[in-house]
Amino acid sequence: MPVPILKQGDTLIASIVAALSDDDLLQFRDDLATKIGTVRARGVVVDVTALDVLDSFATRTLRGIAYTAKLRGAETVIVGIQPEVAYTLVQLGLTFEGVSTALDLEEGLALLAAKKQARK
Amino acid sequence: MSELKIQIEREIDIIAARQAGRQMAGQLGFSATDQTLIATAISEVARNILIYAQRGEIQLEQIADGTRTGIQVVAADEGPGIENTDLALRDGYSTKNSLGLGLPGARRLMDDFTLASELGHGTRVTMKKWRR
Numbered sequence: 382m383p384v385p386i387l388k389q390g391d392t393l394i395a396s397i398v399a400a401l402s403d404d405d406l407l408q409f410r411d412d413l414a415t416k417i418g419t420v421r422a423r424g425v426v427v428d429v430t431a432l433d434v435l436d437s438f439a440t441r442t443l444r445g446i447a448y449t450a451k452l453r454g455a456e457t458v459i460v461g462i463q464p465e466v467a468y469t470l471v472q473l474g475l476t477f478e479g480v481s482t483a484l485d486l487e488e489g490l491a492l493l494a495a496k497k498q499a500r501k
Numbered sequence: 502m503s504e505l506k507i508q509i510e511r512e513i514d515i516i517a518a519r520q521a522g523r524q525m526a527g528q529l530g531f532s533a534t535d536q537t538l539i540a541t542a543i544s545e546v547a548r549n550i551l552i553y554a555q556r557g558e559i560q561l562e563q564i565a566d567g568t569r570t571g572i573q574v575v576a577a578d579e580g581p582g583i584e585n586t587d588l589a590l591r592d593g594y595s596t597k598n599s600l601g602l603g604l605p606g607a608r609r610l611m612d613d614f615t616l617a618s619e620l621g622h623g624t625r626v627t628m629k630k631w632r633r
Contacts, residue, residue: 385620403548404512433540435603436544436545436602460502463537465533465537468534473541474602
């Protein structure tokens with residue numbers, strides 16, 4: 382199932398609504414990198430609230446998605462990592478190093494707005 | 502309780518296996534956190550089956566030891582086997598250049614972890630987690 386990517390101003394919002402297959406994740410990465418260019422996005426929020434498992438493959442792919450977006454000129458914030466998922470990532474020794482995270486969509490958008498303000 | 506077997510042949514089978522594991526762990530009274538740890542460990546070993554052996558099976562079973570209740574997860578395949586099992590359990594080691602943490606990742610999430618492999622005959626990972 383493809384991940385819908387919505388546009389709000391110069392920000393893209395992608396809500397991952399169901400458990401994604403590996404192929405879906407890679408498709409999402411490519412779609413996002415393209416869409417950042419077509420809508421000239423400066424910020425991306427990826428909402429993973431609905432994901433009850435983030436294994437090492439998904440985590441590293443999400444991190445790669447954020448780095449790809451960065452190279453395309455957009456800042457990514459990953460929001461909605463569930464408490465159990467956060468604990469599991471710590472146990473696995475995985476981090477989203479260099480990628481911003483926020484509690485939820487609202488906080489993520491606020492973080493992007495603050496970063497935009499700081500750039501001015 | 503029952504035993505459950507999930508065939509791993511396609512990518513979506515990974516999701517089915519970890520959801521079945523979470524459900525069984527929930528029925529056995531594991532906490533939400535432990536359910537997530539178990540589901541994630543299953544995801545790691547199931548992906549390993551696909552990457553290295555193309556197909557195999559995840560077996561889920563309730564286990565008991567005295568008064569303790571637990572869940573056992575077996576990931577079995579008849580793939581090429583692992584030449585060096587010590588190396589396979591080392592962080593960052595991968596012969597397929599995959600993004601997954603695989604075996605060392607799964608080991609960190611479970612209480613008990615054993616790896617048996619025979620070249621040309623397959624690999625069997627047995628993992629246990631006990632309810633606290």
